[in-house]
Amino acid sequence: MSRSAGTDAPAKPLIVTDRDTLAAVLAKVRSDGQTIGLVPTMGALHDGHLSLVRRAVRECDFTVVTIFVNPTQFGPQEDFARYPRTLEADLQALAQAQADLVYAPTAEQIYRPGFSTFVDPPDVAQPLEGHCRPGHFRGVATIVLKLFHLVPAHVAYFGRKDYQQWRVIQAMAEDLDLPIRVEACPTVREPDGLAMSSRNRYLTPAERQQAVAVSRCLLHAAQLAAQGETRAAMMRQQMRDVLTRSGITRIDYVALVDPLTLTEVEEVHADTVALVAAFVGGTRLIDNRQLKE
Amino acid sequence: MSRSAGTDAPAKPLIVTDRDTLAAVLAKVRSDGQTIGLVPTMGALHDGHLSLVRRAVRECDFTVVTIFVNPTQFGPQEDFARYPRTLEADLQALAQAQADLVYAPTAEQIYRPGFSTFVDPPDVAQPLEGHCRPGHFRGVATIVLKLFHLVPAHVAYFGRKDYQQWRVIQAMAEDLDLPIRVEACPTVREPDGLAMSSRNRYLTPAERQQAVAVSRCLLHAAQLAAQGETRAAMMRQQMRDVLTRSGITRIDYVALVDPLTLTEVEEVHADTVALVAAFVGGTRLIDNRQLKE
Numbered sequence: 001m002s003r004s005a006g007t008d009a010p011a012k013p014l015i016v017t018d019r020d021t022l023a024a025v026l027a028k029v030r031s032d033g034q035t036i037g038l039v040p041t042m043g044a045l046h047d048g049h050l051s052l053v054r055r056a057v058r059e060c061d062f063t064v065v066t067i068f069v070n071p072t073q074f075g076p077q078e079d080f081a082r083y084p085r086t087l088e089a090d091l092q093a094l095a096q097a098q099a100d101l102v103y104a105p106t107a108e109q110i111y112r113p114g115f116s117t118f119v120d121p122p123d124v125a126q127p128l129e130g131h132c133r134p135g136h137f138r139g140v141a142t143i144v145l146k147l148f149h150l151v152p153a154h155v156a157y158f159g160r161k162d163y164q165q166w167r168v169i170q171a172m173a174e175d176l177d178l179p180i181r182v183e184a185c186p187t188v189r190e191p192d193g194l195a196m197s198s199r200n201r202y203l204t205p206a207e208r209q210q211a212v213a214v215s216r217c218l219l220h221a222a223q224l225a226a227q228g229e230t231r232a233a234m235m236r237q238q239m240r241d242v243l244t245r246s247g248i249t250r251i252d253y254v255a256l257v258d259p260l261t262l263t264e265v266e267e268v269h270a271d272t273v274a275l276v277a278a279f280v281g282g283t284r285l286i287d288n289r290q291l292k293e
Numbered sequence: 294m295s296r297s298a299g300t301d302a303p304a305k306p307l308i309v310t311d312r313d314t315l316a317a318v319l320a321k322v323r324s325d326g327q328t329i330g331l332v333p334t335m336g337a338l339h340d341g342h343l344s345l346v347r348r349a350v351r352e353c354d355f356t357v358v359t360i361f362v363n364p365t366q367f368g369p370q371e372d373f374a375r376y377p378r379t380l381e382a383d384l385q386a387l388a389q390a391q392a393d394l395v396y397a398p399t400a401e402q403i404y405r406p407g408f409s410t411f412v413d414p415p416d417v418a419q420p421l422e423g424h425c426r427p428g429h430f431r432g433v434a435t436i437v438l439k440l441f442h443l444v445p446a447h448v449a450y451f452g453r454k455d456y457q458q459w460r461v462i463q464a465m466a467e468d469l470d471l472p473i474r475v476e477a478c479p480t481v482r483e484p485d486g487l488a489m490s491s492r493n494r495y496l497t498p499a500e501r502q503q504a505v506a507v508s509r510c511l512l513h514a515a516q517l518a519a520q521g522e523t524r525a526a527m528m529r530q531q532m533r534d535v536l537t538r539s540g541i542t543r544i545d546y547v548a549l550v551d552p553l554t555l556t557e558v559e560e561v562h563a564d565t566v567a568l569v570a571a572f573v574g575g576t577r578l579i580d581n582r583q584l585k586e
Contacts, residue, residue, distance in 0.1 A: 023472070033324075116416040117434070117468035123409040141410070142469075149470040175410035176435075177442040179316070 012121055013065070013099040015091065018030075019150060022103050026064070034061035038153035038180075040144060043067040043104075044084040045093050045196035048188040052157040055185055064151050065094055068102040072111070072118075073139030084198055103151065110146065118142045122171035124262050128275060129164050129286070132252045137168050137219040144169050148180055156180055160186040161195050162286040163273060164262060187287070189215065195287045207281040213246035214276055217254065218289045221274040225291040230267045232256040243278055252277035252284070259290065304393040306358070308384065312443060312478055315396050319357070319445055327354035331446035331473075333437060336360040336397075337377040337491035338386050341481040345450040346390040348478055357444050358387055360397040365404070365411075369579030396444065403439065411435045415464035417555050422457050422579070425545045425570060430461050437462050441473055449473055454480040454488050456566060456581040457555060480580070486512065488580045500574040506539035507569055511582045514549065514567040518584040523560045525549040528567075536571055545570035545577070552583065 029036060037060030039052045045123075056063040067090060072284045074080035087104065088252075094102055105129045118138055125137035148156065158166045173182050189197045193215035203211055217239040224235050239254045255275045256268050265272055270292035277286045309315045322329060330353030332345045349356040359385060367373035380397065387395055404412040407459045411431055414423075416514050418430035441449065451459045461475045481489045486508035487501075496504055517528050532547045546567045549561055558565055563585035 019470070031326075114416070114464070114465075115468050117465045118413040120411040120413045120431075123407070138413075146470045149472060152472070172410045173406070174405075175408050177312070179440045179442060179445070 006271065011045075011080065013091070014094045014101045016103050017105060017109075019105065019109060022150060023102075025101065025148065025177075030064045030152060035155070035199075036060060036151065036153040037063045038061065038147065038151045038156040039065045039099075040147050040156065040158075041065060041067055042069045042083065042198065043090050044086050044201070045090045046163060046188075046196045046198065046200075048159050048196040050093055051188050052185050053094065053099050055183075056155070056157050057098050059157060060153075062101070063099045064101045064103060064153065065099045066147055066151065067102060068107075068110065068143070069145075070110075070139060070143040071107060072142060075135065076134055077132075079199075079202075084201055093238075096197060110143070119145050119172065119263055121168050122175055124164070124171050125168045125263055127164075127257075127264075128253055128255060129277065131261070132277060137165070140165055141168060142173050144175070145178075146174065148178055153180055155183055157183050157185055159187060160184040161287065163275060167260070167262060187289075193219065195285075197272050197285065199283055199285065202283040203280060210246055210248060211280045211285060213243050213248055214278060214280065214285050215288050215289075216246075217242035218274045218287060221268075222233060222289060222291050222293065225270075227270055227271070228265050232265050232268050232272075239274065239276065245275070248278050248280055250279035252279075254278075256291075304391075305388045306384070307394045309394060309396050310398060310402075312398065312402060315394075315443060318394065321459045322355045323349075323445060328448070329353060329444065329446040330356045330357045331440065331444045331449040332392075333357060333440050333451075334360055335362045335376065335491065336383050337379050337494070338383045339481075339491060339493075341426045341452050341454060342488040343386055343390050344481050345452060345478050346387065346392050348476075349450050350391050351447070353446075353448060356376055356391070357394045357446065358392045359397060359444065360395060361400075361403065361436070361440075363403075363432060363436040364400060365435060366429050368426055370426065371426075372495075374490075377494055386567065403436070412438050412465065414461050415468055417457070417464050417553075418461045418556055420550075421546055421548060421568060422570065430458070433458055434461060434465050436470070438465065438471075438487065441471055446473055448476055450478055451475050452480060454490070454580065455475040456568060460553070460555060480582075482508065488578075490578065492576055492578065494584075495576040496573060500576065503539050503541060504573045504578060506536050506541055507571060507573065507578050507580050508582075509539075510535035510547065510569055511567045511580060514561075515582060515584050515586065518561055518563075518565070523562075525561050525565075526560050528561065532567065532569065536569070541571050541573055543572035545572075547571075549584075 037056030041049050069083050119141035121137040121141040170182045192212045194211050220242050221235050221239050236254050256272050259271050259273050272291045275288040330349030334342050362376050412434035414430040414434040463475045485505045487504050513535050514528050514532050529547050549565050551565050552564050564585045568581040
């Protein structure tokens with residue numbers, strides 16, 4: 001589907017809810033020799049998601065966005081039931097961003113009776129989120145693999161904000177010989193630095209103020225590194241201090257890790273990644289940045 | 294690649310050992326609109342394998358045979374090291390059967406450093422072989438998924454002789470939304486009924502005589518069912534008796550199961566599947582048949 005490069009009202013994306021239609025449309029797109037870009041989402045779209053869509057639209061002939069709140073990646077005590085669902089607004093934003101097709105299946109269609117095959121994710125899924133959210137990456141890897149099969153894309157786009165997720169999917173794609181390129185796009189932030197997240201809408205105004213410390217602790221680590229500091233243990237302590245001083249005390253982790261293996265380092269380097277997961281009120285937020293960013 | 298339907302010497306299949314060449318050749322085949330059939334094997338080919346290849350050649354435009362002795366599906370005490378490797382003879386037989394391409398990768402190419410993503414196979418992998426060979430179907434499902442990604446086939450062919458393997462792969466393909474049809478082909482047998490298997494060549498002449506009881510116990514169950522017998526417990530005991538009377542005493546299982554779930558039945562029906570796994574000397578053989586076959 002070609003689109004005019006003008007400023008006129010964008011064509012609405014095709015909205016597909018069943019897999020047979022999806023397969024038929026995408027088979028035609030591929031046989032026409034077009035490249036397909038895929039942006040998997042759980043909806044509740046914000047500018048972070050839309051930056052992925054815009055990049056896919058720039059780089060590929062045909063952009064598919066999936067919207068599916070995947071139950072298998074939520075723990076029993078987590079926020080699956082109350083996760084925001086904003087389909088109408090999402091579709092408007094995707095029309096604006098010039099996505100070509102939106103696939104929004106039901107859970108019944110994705111997990112049919114008897115479903116019992118899962119991906120046992122790669123080693124990089126073990127620490128950090130893998131430790132705090134048992135089963136999370138098993139659910140993520142499985143749904144992403146299913147979407148890779150349902151949407152025969154050439155490139156898939158993920159947000160660097162979910163740094164470990166990106167690394168898990170990239171390692172899975174390599175280990176399983178998936179014929180797809182996995183790209184990560186920069187985190188999109190609010191003016192005060194807070195990383196955009198669908199979960200930010202859970203925050204009360206007071207919590208929203210507090211939440212800025214989550215990105216600020218990462219910035220602080222980067223500043224220490226820029227001043228020549230290399231001792232990871234000391235830097236992690238200072239990151240914790242930034243959080244606790246602002247009233248954030250329920251900290252899942254503060255980490256300085258190797259960018260590929262995600263194992264903790266003792267001495268930081270330019271490519272070391274700082275990560276944080278902490279609760280602001282009842283809302284669990286995560287963020288990260290490469291120290292040299 | 295078209296082939297003449299005559300009796301002249303068959304064109305040799307293209308032999309590919311690296312994934313980049315494989316991807317390039319198959320991308321061209323697909324973009325030409327040809328259908329691809331895939332026959333995954335561990336080599337040491339016999340007439341059972343070749344019946345799969347001939348069916349793929351009949352049904353598809355382009356037939357790919359893979360030859361890879363997959364280490365991850367063998368247990369630590371099993372026969373990976375001594376598993377027969379007969380590449381030259383395999384290639385001759387595949388030329389005769391008119392395969393178009395043979396992909397024979399090295400283990401280093403399939404399992405690269407850091408490889409750590411596996412398929413946690415579906416429920417149907419739990420009983421029988423899953424019970425006797427822990428990790429076997431995890432290895433099988435993982436390598437088959439990798440081959441499905443490396444070879445973008447329309448149809449994959451497996452032998453019904455490995456009945457549970459076929460069901461595991463079929464369930465995996467459905468659960469993971471793989472865009473491939475999974476077909477099973479009838480077991481090919483020696484004149485006396487022994488199912489063809491690469492492992493038959495381990496048998497001494499005396500063991501080869503004994504081995505016929507493995508298929509005979511299945512035939513006995515089918516005959517009992519044909520006479521109106523429905524009591525599974527009694528039939529299983531008689532199957533065991535057939536084995537032990539011929540000197541086979543190390544029996545992993547004798548089973549009468551539902552054809553889809555592979556759970557044991559109490560009353561047999563026409564579609565009940567009889568399965569056996571037993572050691573003849575040091576060689577573990579498996580076989581099965583549907584009672585109404």
